[in-house]
Each structure stands twice: as C-alpha cells, then as structure tokens.
Amino acid sequence: MSEDKKVDAALERAKAKAEAMKVKADAAKKEQPKKANPFAVEPNEYTHVKHVIGIVSGKGGVGKSTVTCALAVELNRQGYSVGILDADITGPSIPRMLGVQGIYGVQGELIIPGETETGIRVISMNLLLEGEDQAMIWRGPAIAGVVKQFWTDVVWGDLDYLLVDIPPGTGDVPLTVFQSLPVDGILLVTSPQSLVEMIVKKAYNMAEKMDIPILGIIENYSYVTCPDCGRKIEVFGKSRIEGFAAECGIPVCAKLPLDGEIAALADTGRMEMIPAGFLADALSAMPKA
Numbered sequence: 001m002s003e004d005k006k007v008d009a010a011l012e013r014a015k016a017k018a019e020a021m022k023v024k025a026d027a028a029k030k031e032q033p034k035k036a037n038p039f040a041v042e043p044n045e046y047t048h049v050k051h052v053i054g055i056v057s058g059k060g061g062v063g064k065s066t067v068t069c070a071l072a073v074e075l076n077r078q079g080y081s082v083g084i085l086d087a088d089i090t091g092p093s094i095p096r097m098l099g100v101q102g103i104y105g106v107q108g109e110l111i112i113p114g115e116t117e118t119g120i121r122v123i124s125m126n127l128l129l130e131g132e133d134q135a136m137i138w139r140g141p142a143i144a145g146v147v148k149q150f151w152t153d154v155v156w157g158d159l160d161y162l163l164v165d166i167p168p169g170t171g172d173v174p175l176t177v178f179q180s181l182p183v184d185g186i187l188l189v190t191s192p193q194s195l196v197e198m199i200v201k202k203a204y205n206m207a208e209k210m211d212i213p214i215l216g217i218i219e220n221y222s223y224v225t226c227p228d229c230g231r232k233i234e235v236f237g238k239s240r241i242e243g244f245a246a247e248c249g250i251p252v253c254a255k256l257p258l259d260g261e262i263a264a265l266a267d268t269g270r271m272e273m274i275p276a277g278f279l280a281d282a283l284s285a286m287p288k289a
C-alpha cells in the first residue's frame with residue numbers, strides 16, 4: 001500500500017471509530033432519561049427562572065461571594081435579568097457587597113427580594129435580620145429549610161439566571177441546594193494556593209454523584225498586574241489549575257487578579273461599579289439564556 005493509501009485507510013478507520021462512539025453515546029443518552037427528583041421543590045407561581053447556577057468553592061475566603069457578585073453584574077450588563085440567592089446563611093455577604101439594604105417587601109406569604117441599583121434581585125439572610133451582624137445560631141436542618149424557602153417563597157419573577165452562592169463543604173446546605181433546586185450546573189471558584197487537586201476532585205465527585213455538570217473553574221487571586229508595566233505576576237507561584245482542569249475535562253473559564261480595587265468595591269457595597277471585562281470569559285461557560 002502506498003503512503004497516501006495508508007493515511008487514507010487510517011483516516012477512514014478513525015472516522016468509523018468516532019462514528020461508532022457517537023452512536024454509542026447517543027444510545028446511552030436515550031437509555032437514561034433524567035430521573036424525576038423526589039427532593040425537588042416547586043417555586044411559586046411568580047417565579048420563572050431559566051437557569052439556576054451554583055457557585056461553589058472548596059473552602060471559605062477564596063472569593064466565592066465576590067465572584068458571584070461580579071458575575072451577576074457582568075450578566076446584568078449584557079442585558080440578562082439576574083438574581084442572587086445567598087445560600088450562605090451563616091456567613092451572608094452578598095447584600096453588603098452590592099449595597100442592598102433590605103427586601104422590597106412581602107406579598108401574602110411570599111417575599112419580594114431586594115434589588116440593587118441596576119436591578120439585580122437579591123435574597124439573603126442579611127436582608128431578613130434586624131442588625132446585619134446579628135449572629136446566626138441555628139443548626140443545619142433549620143438553615144437548609146431557609147435555603148429551600150429562598151427558592152419557594154421568594155417572588156423571583158422572570159429571570160434568565162439565578163446565581164446561588166453556596167457555602168463551602170458538603171454539609172446540609174449544599175446538599176439541599178443540589179437536591180431541591182433545579183441547578184443547571186456549577187461554577188467552581190478556587191485560588192492558586194488552595195489544594196486544587198483535592199478540591200477539584202471533591203467538587204467533581206459530589207457534582208457527578210448528584211448528576212450536576214461542572215461548567216467551569218474560575219481561579220481567583222490568580223495574579224497581580226504590575227502597575228508599571230502591566231505584566232501579570234503569579235504571586236502564588238505557577239498555577240496548577242490547568243493540568244487538573246484538563247484531567248477532569250473541565251474548562252478554566254476565567255482568571256481574576258488579586259486587585260485592591262475589587263476589594264475596595266466589595267467592602268463598600270459598590271460591586272456594581274467593577275470595571276467591565278473582569279469575568280467576561282466566564283460568561284462563555286454559562287448555558288445560553
């Protein structure tokens with residue numbers, strides 16, 4: 001056989017193999033209709049949310065809430081209607097970052113969420129407590145119940161995206177969110193110095209077990225931009241996130257710099273003023289509205 005013929009034959013075989021694999025994958029997809037979820041709870045009649053996206057991290061302090069706010073702002077700027085469900089009941093920080101003071105009101109048994117200046121709807125334990133720093137002393141199951149109510153009893157209206165700030169770990173709250181809310185997928189927030197291997201694996205395992213796709217990884221504190229020459233300095237060393245993401249088949253969809261401006265905006269409730277483009281890449285990982 002000539003070289004050309006050999007190549008043609010190899011290509012033909014590869015094509016046939018790919019076709020066979022596709023047929024098999026399609027068949028597997030057909031064989032497994034999505035099981036009805038016995039834990040699912042229904043929202044009220046005023047709530048029509050196209051996509052529920054969970055924002056998850058392996059541990060606290062990696063900037064999960066900051067990223068949630070920045071993402072909401074970016075989506076809102078693109079013209080999508082966005083809400084944030086702050087499921088971090090014991091450490092709520094979304095209203096403080098976005099400068100939301102309280103809920104809009106109540107309507108019978110239902111809660112009308114608070115709203116930022118640009119119209120991002122927000123519900124958080126902070127908005128229901130008298131003083132913002134009143135300590136939360138409830139235990140797990142009660143807290144999980146509140147999260148469920150934030151879905152069933154809040155008038156979300158028509159939303160393209162509802163972002164859920166999920167507390168880290170594998171406790172009652174994350175479990176409740178994944179079981180009870182129709183989560184389309186999760187975005188994982190990590191930092192370069194966290195044990196990415198373990199965290200990615202843990203989140204990956206949990207999401208897989210719950211049948212929830214991981215849409216992508218956002219690395220926060222990824223680098224610092226030199227104010228003089230604009231060079232990106234990886235202060236925490238070379239990021240290992242790409243390798244692990246590739247191994248798990250998850251895209252790294254955005255890298256957020258460690259930036260004093262972001263911290264200042266978050267700490268003064270002005271996250272809506274975050275300069276454009278910080279998380280623009282993350283939008284590509286979102287399901288289309």
Ligand SMILES: Nc1ncnc2c1ncn2[C@@H]1O[C@H](COP(=O)(O)OP(=O)(O)O)[C@@H](O)[C@H]1O
Nearest residue numbers: 060061062063064065066257258259262263266
């Ligand atoms: N990229 C960043 N640059 C500077 N400060 C940040 C950045 N991301 C988060 N922070 C700050 O770090 C602190 C922790 O962030 P936060 O979003 O509350 O973390 P988490 O929700 O994961 O516990 C906040 O004070 C926040 O303003």
Ligand SMILES: [Mg+2]
Nearest residue numbers: 064065088093
């Ligand atoms: Mg937080």
Ligand SMILES: [Zn+2]
Nearest residue numbers: 226228229230
């Ligand atoms: Zn420089």
